[in-house]
Amino acid sequence: MVGAGQLARMTAQAAIGLGVEFRVLAESASDSAAQVCAGTVIGDYKSAGDLLAFGSGCDVVTFDHEHVPGVHLAVLEGLRPVRPCRTALRFTQDKRSMRERLSLLSAKGVIAARCPKYQPVASMDEVLGFARSRARPRGSDAVGWSTGDVWPVVLKATSGGYDGKGVWICEDRDAAAEVLSHRIDLIAEELVPFDAELAVLVARSPSGQGAAYPVVQTIQQDGICREVIAPAPGLDPDLAAVAQHVGLTIAAELGVTGLLAVELFQVGGELLVNELAMRPHNCGHWTIDAAVTSQFEQHLRAVLDLPLGSPEPMAAHAVMVNVLGGDDADLHGRLPHVQAADPGARVHLYGKPVRPGRKVGHVTVVGDNLAELRERAGRAATYLSLGTDNGHPAAAEHEPQPGP
């Protein structure tokens, strides 16, 4: 696995059970996965030499991120099976290609989801043109049009973004001008007034076998995933089945091997594709503790062309809340308090230096009472972050409401 962040770290855990020899290409021996993995090679994934030296020692090469340059992937594919392959990975490296391809699949009726309206932009004129175009009603577009320029406009870097980085919600032309000043490749997108953000995680093997996990709801704060609820509460089962079909179809159409996470906006009974990732994904961390097969084992099974495992959940509900770094780095000092307060909380720490807002761990709780689970997971994760359990994700819903 190229990359040695927490996704590689948790994949290493799964590789132990599967009995496969697992190596990571790490930038440093202190990387999250490098700390725990016997097969660590230190090198730079942006260097063709390092990448090829690493890859040539492997039977199959896969990734914990999508940032390996395409030119290097092409060479690597001449040496070893690379999964997912370069032509699939391109759709995660280039949002414009992704939007073009998925819009085509949507227009042809191959997937029952559309993309947000989008347009490549390189100048203020083009951004304004996009904002104006949004003001014209379109027959198939049920959301977000009016009679003047439509702001905000979402600007996205076509490549290199993650965790909200590379995404700007511009409320006006001044904000757009600031983004344009960075002179990076951009696409403009409509801001979708979603009812919920959903995610569907599927696996596909080179033999063409597919498996879809239950559709989850993801709750973001400041562009970072904060909470995942599995399965998505209150989701129409028919729409959930549509979402799973969308995921499996995109995986097949794009030739994905391994995991594919499809982030979706739900607007009423409609689904829009937000982002794609072809690797283990934050939306699937709950599967370690609450699905028959964890996403990390599933990814390995898929890229090794082993039969896929059951994606069935093991409980009525699972809630995962990310632990974000706070001002106090002493996670391990706070851990015993969380363990004592909630013996059922499943805490996963990533061994990463604590920096404010950085994902340094997650907590999963599993059971029958969703409101209680959200409360427990939120309290545990917030306490680990901050040393207090105020302000956790589910807390707002428990605030006293003003009377009638």
Place this chain on the structure above:
Amino acid sequence: MVGAGQLARMTAQAAIGLGVEFRVLAESASDSAAQVCAGTVIGDYKSAGDLLAFGSGCDVVTFDHEHVPGVHLAVLEGLRPVRPCRTALRFTQDKRSMRERLSLLSAKGVIAARCPKYQPVASMDEVLGFARSRARPRGSDAVGWSTGDVWPVVLKATSGGYDGKGVWICEDRDAAAEVLSHRIDLIAEELVPFDAELAVLVARSPSGQGAAYPVVQTIQQDGICREVIAPAPGLDPDLAAVAQHVGLTIAAELGVTGLLAVELFQVGGELLVNELAMRPHNCGHWTIDAAVTSQFEQHLRAVLDLPLGSPEPMAAHAVMVNVLGGDDADLHGRLPHVQAADPGARVHLYGKPVRPGRKVGHVTVVGDNLAELRERAGRAATYLSLGTDNGHPAAAEHEPQPGP
């Protein structure tokens, strides 16, 4: 962790999630845990130098076996916390001490379980004396007495045994003479005509917190654990509670820190203590896939004096079947067939060279229908061992029965 077998390997998996730096003292870089663990030190646990060099680099030292010489443990305890401690470990290293101590606890009524009748033996006269003594009725002994010599007599090496090694069921004096000829320290024990073999797994922390997993039934073949059913089917809940109390009490009385597995014989409503182990144990492998907290994480939490995790099961039933080595070493060639046949089977492989009868992995299945689970786990494990699913543990129960 001193020792790098499969127990250390699975503890390494748990350490990753817990975010603790985990090292193993391995005899060789090819040891099961050494293959996967970043913190591997190669050395000999029987060498005081190797052991102390390893231990002095750790905050806490624990074990995946009970074979470290007591004299070395005493020195190590001067340097670092050793958990479990030497005085507790002694009861797993010396069966005579264990029998003496537990018989005393039983006689005082501290634990509601007795030991099999036993006697240290060093000569044929003493073995015959034990066999004769068994022929006298004893007031408190409901099982296994008659009017002549009572054979078989069980001879056990007082130290060094595991997986049936060091245990001989002698049908007559010739068999006993053969065992005596090895000139090792022995105890003689009655052969208990049990209704079931049970095991209770508990954890205890230095702070004195305890946690007990559900009592399981273990099924042995040729002295090796073949199958574990959690919870033990049909066990009277009151007797299960007694077994858990016995486990927690022994852990407290013996000053155990970490896990304690107590192997029990059930004879009607009576419990007898067979063996003790103070480490992760085969009877708890099911907890990886089917308990809120796995035994491996629990052991780490206990020896690190962290609050213990919930030992609750996540499903109605779990069945674990060991994968024993067969004649064909190509486990990985057979794995895809098992994965394809049963996507819900949780296979764990240990990376060990395959030798006939050796534990090289295990399979766990989880669900509601116990008969089906036993069938599935048995088929998967037997196919991995032998390339056929005939003769698996649950198969005999499905044989056509002769008609009336």
